[in-house]
Amino acid sequence: MKKILNSEVLLKGGDSASRAIALQIADATLTRLDSYHRIRSIMRLEGDQLRIGTKSWDLSRKRNIYLVGAGKACNHMAMAVDHVLGERLTRGIAIVKIAEETDRFNKTEVYVGGHPLPNEEGYRASKEILKLVEGAGPDDLFIAVISGGSSALMSCPRDGITLQDEIDATDILLKSGAGIYEINAVRRHISALNGGMLAKRIAQVGAELIGIGISDAVGTPATGDISQPYLAYKSTPIGPDATTLDDARATILNFNLEDKLPRRIVDFLVSAGAEEETPKAFPNNTYYLLNTLPDSCIYAKEACDELGISSMIVTSFLEGESKDAGTFMASLAREIQAYGNPIKPPCVLLSSGEVTTQIQDSSAIKGHGGPGQEMAVGFAIAAAKAPGACLLSIDTEGTDGTTSVAGGITDSTSLSAARSHGVDLYQALREHSTFEALEKIDSAIFTGNTGTNLCDLNIVFVPALERKL
Incomplete structure (x- = not known):
């Protein structure tokens, strides 16, 4: 096997x-x-032209090409992009859960973040990603590869909240009986990168963003033609966030967490105004969705058919x-x-x-x-x-x-x-x-x-x- x-x-x-x-x-x-093969099936470099599915980009018009990524499938996703771009890649930063000896990269730095609880290395990597974005401009291209687990691995709490606050909050939320939507409603609204905040920062400097993702959200429909840009991409650091501040507050109330979560987090979420809401749309970004949660059952059923x-x-x-x-x-x-x-x-x-x-x-x-x-x-x-x-x-x-x-x-x-x-x-x-x-x-x-x-x-x-x- x-x-x-x-x-x-x-x-x-x-x-x-x-x-x-x-x-x-x-x-x-x-x-x-396996996302490595999924990406390689739609992505190739032909001279100056980067082709991803049905779209193409002229890289001769780009000053820098950056690869950023996080998630439990990030090893294979980042490797695929790194291998396609080769020397065209300016710099890559990938935050993974486990670094494997078989991982091979050309220009991508690998950090081992924490999951399910954030850690210091993931925080350092997130700060490096922030530096990349802050130094970028309209002639730069970001390719982001994101899979489940990125909320913990790409840990970068907003100002006024500490890394330890985020670690403690994650631990409490995971043991509270709350579902992943409720958990993410809190985590995304206390982050400087998650809940679409990374995409917002890239947009603010005028750079272009191509996002390649795997969705592990319960309820996302099965994928179709992955060579077509995916128009309904949501959540994670690079897409619009479906959760709201009101969802985060309801999680605290419904699961009796006001006296359990770190005080700084509760105080922020209770008092946060509309200006602290996560972004809800990115019409100028291009997204590809490799797989969604129903796909595993569909592929497994097809394997059963082959076995009779x-x-x-x-x-x-x-x-x-x-x-x-x-x-x-x-x-x-x-x-x-x-x-x-x-x-x-x-x-x-x-x-x-x-x-x-x-x-x-x-x-x-x-x-x-x-x-x-x-x-x-x-x-x-x-x-x-x-x-x-x-x-x-x-x-x-x-x-x-x-x-x-x-x-x-x-x-x-x-x-x-x-x-x-x-x-x-x-x-x-x-x-x-x-x-x-x-x-x-x-x-x-x-x-x-x-x-x-x-x-x-x-x-x-x-x-x-x-x-x-």
């Missing part, structure tokens, strides 16, 4: 026949989503508590095996979205994990009653939660396997130590950087029950 690097170990960790199907589908999907396995997309809007989502997927598997609803077995159920894990008391944390791993453990407990059923749940960018693994894979044998290894899966959920539990039963998935970032991908394989005569 190209993307799942420890597949041999995973096949030994449970029902190998069921796991093999889920792993093969996941690997094919991740391979197709019936499949259905359950939802690309999956949100809520991760372990409960796992329990629900196991209940679907039981329904399918018992009654053939909503699809007859053998079959594959596909879903994508962004489940979350609510942690009300940080002192309860005794290990490591992430939503995908908690979903897999929740499934394992309930799927003991669905023979052969298997769930693969990953964060498609390659790191789930606070770990270096992409997620987990469990099946109907995982609960008994855990017990035989002295692992209590119920306790692992209570103590948020699902990584340690899954690792002990050879069920933690390792990919490294995948080149994409479309939140969660969940693949459930449900075999037919053997009928006794």
Whole structure:
């Protein structure tokens, strides 16, 4: 397999026949989503002409060409642009979550930012990007590559708010039970770069901006022809922001955060006027959208078709508590095996979205994990009653939660396997130590950087029950 690097170990960790199907589908999907190849398929340099899809730019008319980027898929995205431009690139700055030994750049500096919590290196890189923009003018071109995770990685709080304030706020928001829209409403309005503020600064100096993005927002429609400029591009540092100051204030109120968030952040958001609102339109920018969240399910379904396995997309809007989502997927598997609803077995159920894990008391944390791993453990407990059923749940960018693994894979044998290894899966959920539990039963998935970032991908394989005569 190209993307799942420890597949041999995973096949030994449970029902190998069921796991093999889920792993093969996941690997094919991740391979197709790799942003390096997506960008190279639409971007090329012909003499002085930079061609991106259906548009072209005469680089002889540009003084400087800058590449800036951030996100969990930024390694592959920035490499693609860097490799196309070669010596034409003046300078590049990429903020990534994990730097890989296989990353190769010509003129791009790589910084390892913090995710899910911002860090000092991401802050330094953001300051360097600000310097680039401040020194630019109307004859300069910025190409920005942005994927999910940029809000934390490109951390640059506005004046009056400290980096530590932003770190603390991010930690509190992620544990509050708030959805990503509510979390971003706060984060974007306290940032000097996010929520479209980077694009606003580029526009203010008169430079041109080409944005290339991956959207991990729940509800964004599937991509069509990626060679066509995308007119409805939203959010992230380079596009118009859909959230508002009122959304940020509502998040504080609805999740009882007034006495939990740093005082400077609360005071700013409560008192901020209309002049502090994030930008809502950039009609002069050119944007390309490589992939959106529904694409992973669509590509996975096509992989199922190639394998000759019936499949259905359950939802690309999956949100809520991760372990409960796992329990629900196991209940679907039981329904399918018992009654053939909503699809007859053998079959594959596909879903994508962004489940979350609510942690009300940080002192309860005794290990490591992430939503995908908690979903897999929740499934394992309930799927003991669905023979052969298997769930693969990953964060498609390659790191789930606070770990270096992409997620987990469990099946109907995982609960008994855990017990035989002295692992209590119920306790692992209570103590948020699902990584340690899954690792002990050879069920933690390792990919490294995948080149994409479309939140969660969940693949459930449900075999037919053997009928006794």
